[in-house]
Amino acid sequence: MTVTIHHSLPGRIRLHYDLREISPRQALLAQSLIAVQEGITDISVNTNIGSYLILFDISVISQKEIENLFKALGAKYLEDEKLLEAVSQIPITESIMSIFISTLIDYFFKKMLPLPLRRLLLLKNILPRVLEALEICISEGKIFSTQMLDATALSVAALTGNTNTASSISMLLQMGEDIEDVTKRASYGNLAQKLLISNEPVHILEGSEEKTIPADALKKDDLVIVREGSMIPCDGTVEKGEGMVNQASITGESLPVEKQAGSGVFAGTILSEGELVIRTRTTGRDTKVQNIIQMIDNSQNLKANVQRRSELLAEKIVPLNFALAGLTWIFTRNVTKTMSTLMVDYSCAMKLAAPIAVLSAMKEAASLGISVKGGKYLEECAEAGTVIFDKTGTLTYANPVVEKIYPMKGFDEDFVLQTAACLEEHFPHPLGRAVVAHAEEKNLFHPETHTKVEYIVAHGIASMIKGKKVRIGSAHFIFEDEKIPFEKEVSGIQETSLKTGQSLLYLSYDGKLAGVLAIGDPVRPEAKEVILRLKESGIRRCVMITGDTEGAAKKIASSADLDGYYSQALPEDKVSLIEKEKALGNKVIMLGDGINDAPALSAADVGIAIEGSSSIASDTADIVLSEGGLHSVYMTRLIGQELVRKINDNNRFIIEVNSALLLLGVFGLITPQLAAILHNSTTVGISVKAMQGLLAGGGRS
Structure with a gap:
């Protein structure tokens, strides 16, 4: 391979190669082969002008040695079919x-x-x-x-x-x-x-030696080392190592998934724990993320209706162009004027601007942690009149907290909490975690003064502290199994918990009831504001449906200012509610996070899985929120509304401008060449405008 020095500085050199000598794919292969050489810190290629920019460590490799490396790349390497096949991405540097x-x-x-x-x-x-x-x-x-x-x-x-x-x-x-x-x-x-791209360098394994290369120099079958906190740069298979991978960018699932030898991994996901060695299967445009993008663009079913209407309108206008050209020829017998009318059409701009606007909106949503599986769902969000919320994990965090402690006579709150935390820390179920977390918040130290701790399934925990019997658990466990005397004030506590939807833990000490801990799942702090904003944006009805008790449902509905709620509902009840709303002519958004929400997410016009959702909920949902909580629901609707407005505004502009050009052509005020220039300029201009962000200005507030 022949290269010439264009300019050089210590540690930096730009080389040019003959575009007629090697293809873009060969140029990228050369980049991959040079990138792994000792002393090369970075290398990039511009296949349009035939140029390499190389950064290197002058203490390890010289400029002359770099030139020799390129010269050594003959047909043996650059025409090797296996090596060329491994290069899966040709950079696009067009402008x-x-x-x-x-x-x-x-x-x-x-x-x-x-x-x-x-x-x-x-x-x-x-x-x-x-x-x-x-x-x-x-x-x-x-x-x-x-x-x-x-x-x-x-x-x-x-x-x-x-x-x-x-x-x-x-x-x-x-x-x-x-x-x-x-x-x-x-x-x-x-x-x-x-969705995908990272500027992080990639660490690959060659034999027993580790090399650092640019991400775009990665090729098929490379062994990539990914360490904790890094983005996985390719689709591939784990060769060795173990780790937890956050796949939110692909599935919306915020909880990390365990990966080990033989597991598949996807580009754009994050290794949150551990270290993996991955054999590269595909990179760049061939990765799962890119396949998702292609699927979104190619599927008619996923196109926004406003986009399809634009394409249909564009097709309907074309015959009018021919009719106008025919009339122009009949009345003027002027070829130039006739050709001017043929050079201007509405279809190009409409067919290009609408999908670009949709892709741009999806990109903007992705930047906010909102993964949209098709443009139609943004439009459906914009037009919806009803939002149905699941409760646990959606309007709440599904993360219980201690809301109140009721100490009995002879005991105080700190003793009850400290003792309960001392036992619960050994068996981390949700209620136990809430107790331990509350003790930590209050800086209560709970030393290991108890004997062996015994967990009794579906009942509670038993132990001894300083020779005294200690028990914590359900009312059945404490009052019936352990025969602890029932205190009269407990009845009032139980009545209150039924109204507020709280769960109760009972603590006994030395044969007496020491206290009761009331644990609840509070509404997300942003819920009330988000519901207000949704209504201001045109949503007519916000309701909640949950399998929880009447008391818990009423409390959350009141805290969030919902229009109504349905308690003790089964999964099929959620689907029935959605069908009733749709029968009334309302487009429905359903928000959920659990396995039992999947049928409802599928039945709604738009199913939205909130962050931390189960895999099946994320897979079933049309939109997956990986960050931002309930605020992202409002942002999704706002993006959808702005998208519809932009496409409609663009269509009006296209019709107005091109109609003016047609009139200028009919009256012979512009030549066919100028008509073509102005028409193409308008098309490109409206396409560039379609790429601009939707939420500029006050949209993010």
Whole structure:
């Protein structure tokens, strides 16, 4: 491989290679092979201009040695099929300006060619467009399509001898398509970046030696070392090691999943504990995250209705273009004016701007920890009139806390809490964790003064402290099994707990009831504000449905200012409630987190799994929240509303501008070339606008 030095500084060198000598994939393979060499700290490649930028440690490797490394890369390496196959990502470094410049250079170069050759090249450019239009006409039954518009305009110009006009139109069409492709790819890239991309260097294992390489130099079958706290850079299989992986970016499940030898892992997930050695299966655009993006874009079922309406409107307008062109020719007999009307259509901009806006919205949602499985769900969120909340784990954290301690005569609160924590710390069930956590909050030290602790399933805990019998557990365990005398004030405590939905733990000491601990699952602090905001955004009804008791449901519903609640509900009751709401004409959002919520999440127009949800809830839901709590529900609705507004505004703008261009063309005020320039500029401009964020300004407050 031949390289030349473009410029160099100590520890930094830029080399150029001949674009005709090696392909982009070979250039990337060379990058991978050089990156693992001792002393190379970073290397990047620009396959458009044929350039490598290399950072290196001058105490380990010299500039001359780097040149020699490149020179040693002959056909043996760069034409090796296995090595090339392992390179799964070719970097895209295109820009609108580079396309503009390269297209103009190509156009003016062709202008210097002899006329017969120019006509031959023009025919070569026109023929594929004509064939594509005919193929769509035959296979899809679309006589009037944007492809037919372009083919007609080019054919009319060529057949009437307007070679220069036809060449200009061909050049402008190609430039517009190339720029549209780059714009759309950029929107994909932005979404992928939010879901996946990390700038962290990658550590790979070669034999027994560890090397550090750039993430984009990673290739198939590399052994990657991932340590605690790092992002996994590839899809692959664990070769050795054990660890806990947070897969929220893929499944929405915030609880880490155990991985060991043989387990599959995905790019974009985080190793929260341990160390793994992973054999790379796919990287970059081939990873699971990228496949999800492609699935979202390709599936008609996941497109927002407003996006599909844009595409349908665009298709319906195309015949009007032909009708206008026909009328222009009939009344003016002017080829130039007729071609000007053919050069402007509504379809290109509408079909490009709408999906880009949807992808941009999904990218913005991803940046807020909101994983959306299709554009249609953002729109459904925007149009919903009813929100149904599960209680435990959704409106609450499913993380019980001690809300009140009732000491009995002869005991105080600190003694009750300290003694209870001393026993409960040995058996960490949810209620026990709440007791221990409350003791820690109050800085109560509970030394190990008890004897062996015995856990009695479904009853409680038994032990001895300083020769005294100590028991903690349910009312049945304390009063019936252990025969502890029932204190009269306990009846009032039990009545209160039924009204408030609290669970009670009873502590006895030396044969007497020492105290009662009331434990509740409080509403999330943001719930009331979020529900208020949802109503301000147009939600008409916010209700809760739970399998919990009437008292617990009433307490949470009151704390969150809900419009109503349903208690002691079974999973099928949740589905029935959703069906009733839908029968009334309401679009329904269902929020849940548990296995029993999965049927309801599936039945709703939009199922949302909140952070910490079970795997089945996350898999079933249409939207998964991995951070932000209930605030993310409101943000999802806001993004959906802004998305619908943006697409509708864009469509109005497209119709207004292109209608003006058509009128200018009909009256001969602009040439076909200028019509093409203005039309393509409008298309690119509206596409760039569609990529802009939705929540600029006050949206995040």
